Amino acid sequence: MGIILATSRSFSDGDLDLVGRARAAGHEIVRGPAHHGLTELAPLLAAAEGWIAGTGPVTDAHLAAAPNLRIIARYGVGTEAVDLDAAERRGIPVTNTPGANADAVADHTVGLMLAALRSIADGDRRVRAGDWGVRRGRELGAATVGIVGFGRIGQGVARRLRGFGSRILATDPYLPGGVIAERGAEPVALDALFHAADVITLHAPGGQTLVDAARLDGIRPGTVLVNTARPDLVDEAALATALRDGRLGAYAADTLDGDTAGSASALLAPDLSPRVTVTPHLGAQTTQAVDNMGSMSLDDVLAVLEGRAPAHPVFSTPDSSRIAGPSVARAAKPSVAHS
Missing domain, CATH: 3.40.50.720 (NAD(P)-binding Rossmann-like Domain)
Incomplete structure (x- = not known):
């Protein structure tokens, strides 16, 4: 059984049983702290093959502690907290959930x-x-x-x-x-x-x-x-x-x-x-948005773990031993961009 680390507080907290969906696909969801403190996360990262990441930082040090990690699925749209260059160097694709919230x-x-x-x-x-x-x-x-x-x-x-x-x-x-x-x-x-x-x-x-x-x-x-x-x-x-x-x-x-x-x-x-x-980050906190973000992030993790291309890549690694499908280049960020 593969380990999927989830560090978003609201993952599977809506109407959908995403933990059960992962289990049915042969994987276990393990919860980790949303702040992504490395001391607490390191033992969990050591075993994780997939990471459904919240808003906390995802640094090169986090990735170094995760030798089995095959995908980072950002639970949400923004990826500024993720060291994308470090992930790309390590051949780990990164996805997000555009439009979910x-x-x-x-x-x-x-x-x-x-x-x-x-x-x-x-x-x-x-x-x-x-x-x-x-x-x-x-x-x-x-x-x-x-x-x-x-x-x-x-x-x-x-x-x-x-x-x-x-x-x-x-x-x-x-x-x-x-x-x-x-x-x-x-x-x-x-x-x-x-x-x-x-x-x-x-x-x-x-x-x-x-x-x-x-x-x-x-x-x-x-x-x-x-x-x-x-x-x-x-x-x-x-x-x-x-x-x-x-x-x-x-x-x-x-x-x-x-x-x-x-x-x-x-x-x-x-x-x-x-x-x-x-307000305390209430914008995306509806049952519908939580279900959308959870489903999209989990589906992308399961796709990669099953050898398929994810549907919502920020970028994909061309390493076919990790993921099927073509590489998607990251676009340069203008001074003002849309969400």
């Missing part, structure tokens, strides 16, 4: 827009404290919304916004303007989007800072910024300053710099609480 994150994004525009979280806090004072909000349908990154999630947000009647702008270096227009948004350059939008939502990969002090100088007073992508897309100290001086009307996010250590974030200062809403 796109609808869930798009729903959550629109929910955060509404929460920010209508002060929903702050209103709840005030009522519980006995304060029923009214604070006037803005309607989403009357807003110009700028979408940064027009992949599956960005396009899902646009589809939802059309029901509200919002004007929708989008920027994405991967997509020609004509394609963006066909998919329901007005194509604009990144800086033009920041100048024109009332609400801006980020759907780009990490590893770049898109919202800094200079870019905040060009936004409309009172702009709402939403981030359900990555914390390093924004300069949190600059956001805090812009919130205090009124350039930024509200910030709503599903992530913070440091995440669980995020109590040190400048955005959690008590004076900013009326205009900052943060």
Whole structure:
């Protein structure tokens, strides 16, 4: 019986019994810590043939501790925590789950827009404290919304916004303007989007800072910024300053710099609480998304362990002793990309 290491907290935690599916295919799922601490993981990696990896780091040291590993299946879309070069050197294919949580994150994004525009979280806090004072909000349908990154999630947000009647702008270096227009948004350059939008939502990969002090100088007073992508897309100290001086009307996010250590974030200062809403990585946490991510990652692991090509490669090794099928080259990453 082969060992498949799973380090995502929510793997097989939906409606589907993925542990049973693996067992029926002749493999055992072994759980490991989501933080990927090497001291705890090393004994598990030593026996693992497949790894369904969560958001923790996957380094060359992890791979050195896994002599039998034949595939890393990222449970989710982002692969910035995976040392792809180290995996490629060792002939270990890497996969992800594109589109598995796109609808869930798009729903959550629109929910955060509404929460920010209508002060929903702050209103709840005030009522519980006995304060029923009214604070006037803005309607989403009357807003110009700028979408940064027009992949599956960005396009899902646009589809939802059309029901509200919002004007929708989008920027994405991967997509020609004509394609963006066909998919329901007005194509604009990144800086033009920041100048024109009332609400801006980020759907780009990490590893770049898109919202800094200079870019905040060009936004409309009172702009709402939403981030359900990555914390390093924004300069949190600059956001805090812009919130205090009124350039930024509200910030709503599903992530913070440091995440669980995020109590040190400048955005959690008590004076900013009326205009900052943060959720603890809830965007992808729906039963449907959990089932989608789990099924896609497990199917790719089983494919490789059975000598077949995975369906969702970030790249594949051409080593036919490990995996059947052609190699898929990794594309160079532009400065702004879609999720």
